[in-house]
Amino acid sequence: MSTATLILTAAGSVLLLLFLVMKARLHAFVALMMVSVGAGLFSGMPLDQIAETMQKGMGGTLGFLAIVVALGAMFGKILHETGAVDQIAIRMLNAFGENRAHYAMGIAGLICALPLFFEVAVVLLISIAFAVARRTHDNLVKLVIPLFAGVAASAAFLLPGPAPMLLASQMHADFGWMILLGLCAAIPGMLIAGPLFGNLIARHVTFSSPPEDHQPDVHESKLPSFGFSISLILFPLVLVGLKTIGARFTPEGSQLYQWLEFIGHPFIAILLACLVAIYGLAGRQGMEKEKVMEICGSALQPAGIILLVIGAGGVFKQVLVDSGVGPVLGHALTGAGLPIALACFILSAAVRVIQGSATVACLTAVGLVMPVIEPLHYNGAQMAALSICIGGGSIVLSHVNDAGFWLFGRFTGATEGETLKTWTLMETILGTVGAVIGMIAFTLLS
Template identity: 85%
Template sequence: MSTATLVFTAAGSVLLLLFLVMKARMHAFVALMLVSIGAGLFSGMPLDKIADTMQKGMGGTLGFLAIVVALGAMFGKILHETGAVDQIAIRMLKTFGESRAHYAMGIAGLICALPLFFEVAVVLLISIAFAVARRTGDNLVKLVIPLFAGVAASAAFLLPGPAPMLLASQMHADFGWMILLGLCAAIPGMLIAGPLFGRFISQHVRFGLPSEGDHPEFDESKLPSFGFSLSLILFPLILVGLKTIGARFTTPGTSLYEWLEFIGHPFTAILLACLVAIYGLAYRQGMDKERVMQICGAALQPAGIILLVIGAGGVFKQVLVDSGVGPALGNALTGAGLPVALACFVLAGAVRIIQGSATVACLTAVGLIMPVIEPLHYSGAQMAALSICIAGGSIICSHVNDAGFWLFGRFTGASEGQTLKTWTLMETILGTVGAIVGMVAFELLS
């Protein structure tokens, strides 16, 4: 089949996905499965191969991610229920003071979102921004933009978030380098898109405060210590980092090397962190076993929906790869002289703008670019840099087809126009800064 036909199939598949999700109001999981079948048929795949490819895509995507997301959801829910997340946010505000509260909100969002889903982190932390706005009299825009920027930066670039973990596994990136480069992308991205942009845009846009009764104050005496709370959140990242660092100073095949590889694997690291949170925090606070079981069960419900959509995105990605659509479009971009790192950003950004979901944008970009870069045998560090470029592209230009756009508007009371001026610009700045960091890192590592 000609390259033009395959490229047309790729574009048509994404447009069909957009129509099904936005106009037909079909659930993303069902829409992705239908579009995957359509892409297979129109690209000329043998009929008996389409179902096998779909099964391969679902299993290959969720085989790794299901364990990580499920354990991470339980870990984050326990940290929330025990007050560890609240403690970090409150301490950040005390440390920075009211005059620099916008920086505190950005950093609190970045740290507290590490073990939490994007939506959960926003729900937990937004009340703190409201409380600070009432005390300081600041425009709410100046506080919520840094908060959302911190949460979004964590969700896009930092392990153990589902999107960066998904990218690291699908791109065969080194997890230690993914942590390092993720931090290099997330921190400057958050600072520029959050406190700096928030301060600027607050001079042009103003949000009203919601009624005071909706947002209770926190009882700080019942919260765990700041040091212990922060240590718990960073614990799985430290274990993964030890594996990467230790691998450079130990001999492969030795007992120490194998132990570092074992405890530094994301499965083991997050499982251990979950156990420490349960036995070292929840039980010590007096929670009974039934309550802990309820918390863990409740955490898995939203995780299940997220995993299904991610799995369906994996099916779409695999069909693009096996049908030849991905290689055709990827080669067309690179053949046009577009550098690999920039092509990663552009592909993810294009899919993001068209269909809205950052996760689907990541998976689609991986499916399109991997056939091009696999023969080049890039190192795990280089693949981590390319993953950051994809992550940056996957969050730019959020608009009406993105759930985050409406989530921001619902919590802040912003109109659609105000949301475009604040949230959409913030996401675009954050994604672009992060992707530039990834591009520079890729060049330095090449």
């Protein structure tokens, strides 16, 4: 199969995916599966290999992520139901004061979104932004931009979020380095795209007063302590970090080394955090076991849909790799003289703009660059830096084909034009800042 045909197959696949999702209104899972089959056929893959490749792509993606996302969904839901998320947000606001509430909203979004899906974190925290806007009579833009920037930074760069976890596993990155570089990308990115940009754009865009039906129903006296709440959210990250740091100071193969490797694996870290949340938080608050099980069950429903779409994105990625489309495109881009870190960002950003999903953009970019990266034998730290570059590219230039675009507009009452001026610019600044930090880190680690 010629290079031109393979490149046309890749471009046609993404355009078809865009048509099926946006115009034909087909569910993303079905659309991704159809496009994967089409890409396999038009790239000249043997017919008996297409279904096998699809199975490998689904299993390879979900074999790791299903456990992490399912446990993470339960963990986040329990933290919300027990008031731990509310406690952190309220304490941040009290600590910063009303004059610097926009910084408090950004930091609260960054921390509280760690155990939550993007959409869930927004739904849970938006009421606090509305309440502060009513109390301070401030422009709502100044508060919601930092909030969304914090949540988006957490979702794009910080473990144990599904997209960063997915990137770390698919890119064979070191999880400890992923946490460190993710923080280095997320914090400056959130501050620049959130409070600083929000303060600037609030002079040009004004949202109407928040509706009264978004009043938060929070009773501070019944909430768990701030120290316990923040410790619980950070608990799985500490375990993963201990593995990376401790393993460097203990003899490989020793009993302590094996235990550090065991408890620092994301599966075990999040499982332990989930158990502490169930018995140390919900149980201590007197929540009945039936209620806890009901919370855990309800948390798995949205997680299941997310996992299916992620799995289908993995199928598409695997078809691109096995059909030869990925290697051809990856080598063409790197052959143009672009540094590999910049190529990761551009590929991810291009797929993001065309089809909207950050997760699919991550997976597709991985499929395109891994054939180029693998022969170079980069270490886990370098792969973590490249993962940050891909994560940054996957959130830039959000527009009408992104669910987050409409979520922002729905909650703030912004028009499409206002959403482009606020949400889209915020996402682009955040992704670009994070990716630039990833590129600098990759250069320093090389």
